[in-house]
Amino acid sequence: MSDRVLTSPQFGISLIKSRYNYFFEENSYSVFMSILLTISYFLLHAFIKLERIDFNNAFYRYFPQLKPNRFRLGDPLRFMIQLLFLTLVKFKRDSKEVREKETKYSIFKILPLFIDWAIRFDKWFTLRVRQSLNKEINESTQTGFQKLTAADFWENPHITKILLAAVLFLLAIFITVPFSLEAQAIFVSLILFIAYSLRGIEGPLPTIVMITLSVTTSTRYIWWRFNETLNWGDPIALFLGFGLLAAEAYAWFILILGFFQTIRPLKRKPVKLPKDTSSWPTVDVYIPTYNEPLSVVKPTTISALALDWPEDKLNVYILDDGKRDEFKQFAAEIGVGYIVRPTNFHAKAGNLNHAMRYTDGDLIAIFDCDHVPVRSFLQMTIGQFVEDPKMCLVQTPHHFFSADPFEKNLGNFAQIPNENMLFYGLIQDGNDLWDATFFCGSCAVIRRSAIEEIGGFAFETVTEDAHTALKMQRKGYRTAYINIPQAAGLATDSLSTHVGQRIRWARGMAQIFRVDNPLLGRGLSLSQRFCYLNAAMHFFSGIPRIVFLTAPLALIYFDAYIIYAPFLAILLYVVPTLMQVKITNSRIQGKWRYSFWGEVYEAVLAWYILKPTTVALFAPNKGKFNVTEKGGLTDKDFYDWEISKPYLFLATINLIGLIIGVFRIFFGDPVQIGVLLISMAWALYNFMILGAAIAVAAEAKQVRRSHRISADFPAAIRDTHGRTFKVRVTDFSDVGVGVSLPADDLIKIESDIELIMSRGRRQFSFPCKVINARKNRAGLILSDLSLEQEKNYIESTFSRADAWLTWQDNFTHDLPSESFKHVRQTSVRGFKSLILHAPENAKKYITKIGNILILVGSFMPQKPKLGNLNYESAN
Amino acid sequence: MNRVFFKGIKGGTGTTSIIANIATLLAQSKHSVLCIDLDPKNELCLHLGHQWHNQIGWSNKAIDADANWSDSAFINEDNVKYVPFGSESTNTFALCTLLNQSKRLNLEANSWLLFDVPSHISLEELPLDENDLIINIVTCDAGCYSQIKKGHSGSNGFYLINRFNASNPLELDVYQIWRANLNQLAPFFIHFDSSVPEALAAKNVLINCSPLSVVKEDFQALASWLNNKRKSLSNSL
Numbered sequence A: 001m002s003d004r005v006l007t008s009p010q011f012g013i014s015l016i017k018s019r020y021n022y023f024f025e026e027n028s029y030s031v032f033m034s035i036l037l038t039i040s041y042f043l044l045h046a047f048i049k050l051e052r053i054d055f056n057n058a059f060y061r062y063f064p065q066l067k068p069n070r071f072r073l074g075d076p077l078r079f080m081i082q083l084l085f086l087t088l089v090k091f092k093r094d095s096k097e098v099r100e101k102e103t104k105y106s107i108f109k110i111l112p113l114f115i116d117w118a119i120r121f122d123k124w125f126t127l128r129v130r131q132s133l134n135k136e137i138n139e140s141t142q143t144g145f146q147k148l149t150a151a152d153f154w155e156n157p158h159i160t161k162i163l164l165a166a167v168l169f170l171l172a173i174f175i176t177v178p179f180s181l182e183a184q185a186i187f188v189s190l191i192l193f194i195a196y197s198l199r200g201i202e203g204p205l206p207t208i209v210m211i212t213l214s215v216t217t218s219t220r221y222i223w224w225r226f227n228e229t230l231n232w233g234d235p236i237a238l239f240l241g242f243g244l245l246a247a248e249a250y251a252w253f254i255l256i257l258g259f260f261q262t263i264r265p266l267k268r269k270p271v272k273l274p275k276d277t278s279s280w281p282t283v284d285v286y287i288p289t290y291n292e293p294l295s296v297v298k299p300t301t302i303s304a305l306a307l308d309w310p311e312d313k314l315n316v317y318i319l320d321d322g323k324r325d326e327f328k329q330f331a332a333e334i335g336v337g338y339i340v341r342p343t344n345f346h347a348k349a350g351n352l353n354h355a356m357r358y359t360d361g362d363l364i365a366i367f368d369c370d371h372v373p374v375r376s377f378l379q380m381t382i383g384q385f386v387e388d389p390k391m392c393l394v395q396t397p398h399h400f401f402s403a404d405p406f407e408k409n410l411g412n413f414a415q416i417p418n419e420n421m422l423f424y425g426l427i428q429d430g431n432d433l434w435d436a437t438f439f440c441g442s443c444a445v446i447r448r449s450a451i452e453e454i455g456g457f458a459f460e461t462v463t464e465d466a467h468t469a470l471k472m473q474r475k476g477y478r479t480a481y482i483n484i485p486q487a488a489g490l491a492t493d494s495l496s497t498h499v500g501q502r503i504r505w506a507r508g509m510a511q512i513f514r515v516d517n518p519l520l521g522r523g524l525s526l527s528q529r530f531c532y533l534n535a536a537m538h539f540f541s542g543i544p545r546i547v548f549l550t551a552p553l554a555l556i557y558f559d560a561y562i563i564y565a566p567f568l569a570i571l572l573y574v575v576p577t578l579m580q581v582k583i584t585n586s587r588i589q590g591k592w593r594y595s596f597w598g599e600v601y602e603a604v605l606a607w608y609i610l611k612p613t614t615v616a617l618f619a620p621n622k623g624k625f626n627v628t629e630k631g632g633l634t635d636k637d638f639y640d641w642e643i644s645k646p647y648l649f650l651a652t653i654n655l656i657g658l659i660i661g662v663f664r665i666f667f668g669d670p671v672q673i674g675v676l677l678i679s680m681a682w683a684l685y686n687f688m689i690l691g692a693a694i695a696v697a698a699e700a701k702q703v704r705r706s707h708r709i710s711a712d713f714p715a716a717i718r719d720t721h722g723r724t725f726k727v728r729v730t731d732f733s734d735v736g737v738g739v740s741l742p743a744d745d746l747i748k749i750e751s752d753i754e755l756i757m758s759r760g761r762r763q764f765s766f767p768c769k770v771i772n773a774r775k776n777r778a779g780l781i782l783s784d785l786s787l788e789q790e791k792n793y794i795e796s797t798f799s800r801a802d803a804w805l806t807w808q809d810n811f812t813h814d815l816p817s818e819s820f821k822h823v824r825q826t827s828v829r830g831f832k833s834l835i836l837h838a839p840e841n842a843k844k845y846i847t848k849i850g851n852i853l854i855l856v857g858s859f860m861p862q863k864p865k866l867g868n869l870n871y872e873s874a875n
Numbered sequence B: 001m002n003r004v005f006f007k008g009i010k011g012g013t014g015t016t017s018i019i020a021n022i023a024t025l026l027a028q029s030k031h032s033v034l035c036i037d038l039d040p041k042n043e044l045c046l047h048l049g050h051q052w053h054n055q056i057g058w059s060n061k062a063i064d065a066d067a068n069w070s071d072s073a074f075i076n077e078d079n080v081k082y083v084p085f086g087s088e089s090t091n092t093f094a095l096c097t098l099l100n101q102s103k104r105l106n107l108e109a110n111s112w113l114l115f116d117v118p119s120h121i122s123l124e125e126l127p128l129d130e131n132d133l134i135i136n137i138v139t140c141d142a143g144c145y146s147q148i149k150k151g152h153s154g155s156n157g158f159y160l161i162n163r164f165n166a167s168n169p170l171e172l173d174v175y176q177i178w179r180a181n182l183n184q185l186a187p188f189f190i191h192f193d194s195s196v197p198e199a200l201a202a203k204n205v206l207i208n209c210s211p212l213s214v215v216k217e218d219f220q221a222l223a224s225w226l227n228n229k230r231k232s233l234s235n236s237l
């Protein structure tokens, strides 16, 4: 339209009028603006041939704040500001080529290059030597360096001791010797240089080097803090400074323990079972339940029955603490045991102990009633028990097919690794190396005789599972972890229930530390004690996290120098240490936890686990078992003001601190500017983390009661006329499936069809109704299934052996800068959602302030959107 | 040369449809295929696009030492060669002669020779040798079940389930029993699909008319199964 108006040959008044109409009618500007625009259009037109300028392609990229066809009064000013900005600052094209070029010539490539040369030289040298000695050369020939490292000589205990002593001595020097600032600068740049260089090299050796470097720098940092940065002259600063130092010491301790715990994840493989099935052990499957609806327990029970195991060696029991007739009837119908007890003493542990009196399988598999096992579960786990008579526990990961509250409320389900993944993907595998696998209460198999030996499942604490494993490990039993998801369940679905669950875990771990401290007592190896210590310490993160979230305010509010050191020293100690630790952790954990998210998760929980852990430490018997509610439904978006109070409070004081900081920079003592800036940067970072925590409390509605699980396996349908089509199932839930058809519009909406799925060589057909169909996609809803059909349905969906196998492969390795961006965006979203959910009368003011901010912001210069500009003329 | 005898364990199990489809599939993947209809109903040619008023087949030729019945072979668009039964009646002797002569036909190496054997003919009376494959077509119903239970004659061949419909509990039960007890059951089945009769109405076969059907996949499974059987047979020689 506009093209025609711009180019049509018209003259005189009619031309002016058409211009005016163009602005007034077609673009609905006000009368005033339209007149103004018309006049300026013709004025401009006298000098510049406007239609010659390629507006859409170049101009608006350089002036992103100007919108095509939307002229605003301030635009000339915006134009000037941006023009000034563009002339002063040079921009690189954000194209792939430039980035590739940059990474190609980075200084961090130097070290890898040298290493590469060294390896090549080593090979070449070996070759030469062998040639001159006339020895043959093949693939398996060791190079000189390999020979050197593999020599027996290193195994000699004296040599190892001497080496160890030497390393420790060196470490001690690097940690304790005070450096001048220049020396420290050189030291940290060297270490960072090595660390950044090694980042791109694969393999365990660089990891170990990076860990060593991190241990050195962080320990040096703590040493420095202890010795040189406490302000003994100022009691307030000393007190606060000690607080911060204690929190830092905690973080340092966790860091070191964490390195130890995950130094070499075991990645255990399943052990093959003997051919002769008669030698296989008998297995009882326990499904404890208390108040969950039958619809949740049903799939679990059915899948448990369908486990690949000789029928006469498999018994399934529902342990119903809710004592419901409906369950009893279901159990009878489907043919599983049903065990109830007169009381509900000792919650889950009591329930399991009671059931053990009525069953007699060699092994006990435990599934929380909402964890649906796949058919291969026993095949993957039992081999360990057959092979090792001292094996008492095999744990598999808890995998969730629904979004946890973080994923749901932040809308990033299956996009970034969730909170659980670090534990089940890395830490448990790390624990396994030290024979300290944690029992997580579900998706695990336990040896009956081991439980009997410790007098039943531990009931002294609210985390009966961890404590039970600890007791068995004390008796010299071994544990194993198999990192292959063999069951899946519902995640907690609101932040408050999630927090409730974590409170219980935290309280439980604190209780274990009181009643059966893993550091004391007999039967554990030192490494096992360390692993338990780390697990427990993890739950004491409440106080340190809050200290970190408030520490920078000490200087801003009270002028308290909590790190009593010159600005430059702080900069040279804090920042490099943080960077070093961050990149090392990113390397170790990057597949299972993205940078900065750990802080968000901790910030969310900090306040809530603070009290229960502290209370449990002093009075371990206080605190009762609360069941986490699952399968709930929130039918509209709402903001959980109650739970977010602590984050809001912390965010507010950080914000106020930032404002005060700005004032102090302009009007305060100029000497303080450096430390003020550091404190403010830290407060800003805290503010960002808290914003992300705030975003989590914005509860997203959840309308679909049945969670759709994405999948990809073949099936078939038979339509009303009896024609068959092969299809692929793209997702399924307990009430329906989504399919992709081999061509468009094959089936009609509302029609009744049959869905045909197979399990092994068996085949089942399910009556379905087509509830939606678009192109080659269709949604089917199962029509009333009989119990038998329901059984078959679950067997051919939920308990497919490959159902959850790909969950870990979906994520790329962490990129700290990307992750930072993501957290920042989330944080902004969090504050926006606050505005959205603010009470009505406050909203008006907030939107006014917001509008003003947006207006001010629109005058700010912006980075041109160069993107992939494919021609040069715009310059 | 690979001779395969398809025979319905009773009438109407789908033998003719299966031969027509598998022949087309094999021919499309560049095998040489010759089908010979031994059924006086003379239906096979209709599946293969034969002109229905042309009633000439091998039974109309004199069965003598020259084997000039092979002149009555046709070839269709899919390169399937076929010999219709024709319109005369025959006797066991003629059948035996035909079968014996079929071994000496001048065909490419590794050609498939598929026979449509009507359910009333007993294969035991015919001159087969041990390299011949026999595939009994069954459906999961009481009729076939009792036939097999009685010790049905063609027990030396394989059993292939046709028209399988998992929504019928009776069929599921029969299938379960056979799967557990019938050693010679082929490890797959052919689904029920109304496109099979629809294809015949178009004088064609399902794998051409409904390429998206599951049954096409079933026939592909059958084809590769046949290929494997043939390989293991020729290896054992």
Ligand SMILES: Nc1ncnc2c1ncn2[C@@H]1O[C@H](COP(=O)(O)OP(=O)(O)OP(=O)(O)O)[C@@H](O)[C@H]1O
Pocket (backbone or CB within 6 Å): B008, B010, B011, B012, B013, B014, B015, B016, B017, B018, B039, B041, B043, B118, B119, B162, B163, B164, B190, B191, B192, B193, B194, B195, B196, B197, B198, B200, B215
């Ligand atoms: N897989 C199938 N799904 C649905 N219908 C089928 C299928 N196979 C065959 N039919 C149908 O069953 C009927 C009988 O098929 P066909 O004539 O091939 O059987 P037959 O065993 O050769 O019979 P006869 O014993 O009379 O020679 C036909 O209408 C055919 O279309």
Ligand SMILES: [Mg+2]
Pocket (backbone or CB within 6 Å): B015, B016, B017, B039, B041, B043, B116
């Ligand atoms: Mg027939």
